[in-house]
Amino acid sequence: AQKITQTQPGMFVQEKEAVTLDCTYDTSDPSYGLFWYKQPSSGEMIFLIYQGSYDQQNATEGRYSLNFQKARKSANLVISASQLGDSAMYFCAMRELGGGSEKLVFGKGTKLTVNP
Amino acid sequence: GAVVSQHPSWVICKSGTSVKIECRSLDFQATTMFWYRQFPKQSLMLMATSNEGSKATYEQGVEKDKFLINHASLTLSTLTVTSAHPEDSSFYICSARTGLAGTTDTQYFGPGTRLTVL
Numbered sequence: 552a553q554k555i556t557q558t559q560p561g562m563f564v565q566e567k568e569a570v571t572l573d574c575t576y577d578t579s580d581p582s583y584g585l586f587w588y589k590q591p592s593s594g595e596m597i598f599l600i601y602q603g604s605y606d607q608q609n610a611t612e613g614r615y616s617l618n619f620q621k622a623r624k625s626a627n628l629v630i631s632a633s634q635l636g637d638s639a640m641y642f643c644a645m646r647e648l649g650g651g652s653e654k655l656v657f658g659k660g661t662k663l664t665v666n667p
Numbered sequence: 668g669a670v671v672s673q674h675p676s677w678v679i680c681k682s683g684t685s686v687k688i689e690c691r692s693l694d695f696q697a698t699t700m701f702w703y704r705q706f707p708k709q710s711l712m713l714m715a716t717s718n719e720g721s722k723a724t725y726e727q728g729v730e731k732d733k734f735l736i737n738h739a740s741l742t743l744s745t746l747t748v749t750s751a752h753p754e755d756s757s758f759y760i761c762s763a764r765t766g767l768a769g770t771t772d773t774q775y776f777g778p779g780t781r782l783t784v785l
Contacts, residue, residue: 594779596776598774642711653701655701
């Protein structure tokens, strides 16, 4: 079973508008971390935002915020005021902390295109 | 902070040759580094976890004799693709974990190495 599911292969958004990229996860470990990475066409993986399973508040980093709904096991990324430079692949990832695992498990990604 | 470099950024080699890729953490010490492989339009696939001073832990299905990993210091890990074949052509990305608790315990990625085997 997939641990990280990103159901949107591609998303389009108009410049300056907000967009939500979906991510659901599956784990029985009560302690885990959720990450979002951006991968532009150059290939580098850029860390955007982190949410811990015990964090009470949704994580925010500038224009990025994470809509964390623990009961639904979803960790959607919200990008506000989209910019042309936001066009890229976006990957959601999870690390299960309870078993001492260091592995990051990635979803299949969502390709975001920002239109002018 | 948390900058990871990779060298080379791209390499083309003949079938049967070996290729070494370096991964360095530039401004922090990384006790753990990771090597991923990414095929076009696909997600990252973890190949192995590398701990400084010990043998790497390979994921199921990854040939450890083909993909040699050496984590010689707290800032350097190398991946050697031995006797490369065209099917080894891929984008190889390393990451390093800062090892700090909480939100800073994040994997930071290198820029990747695109390997093409002719």
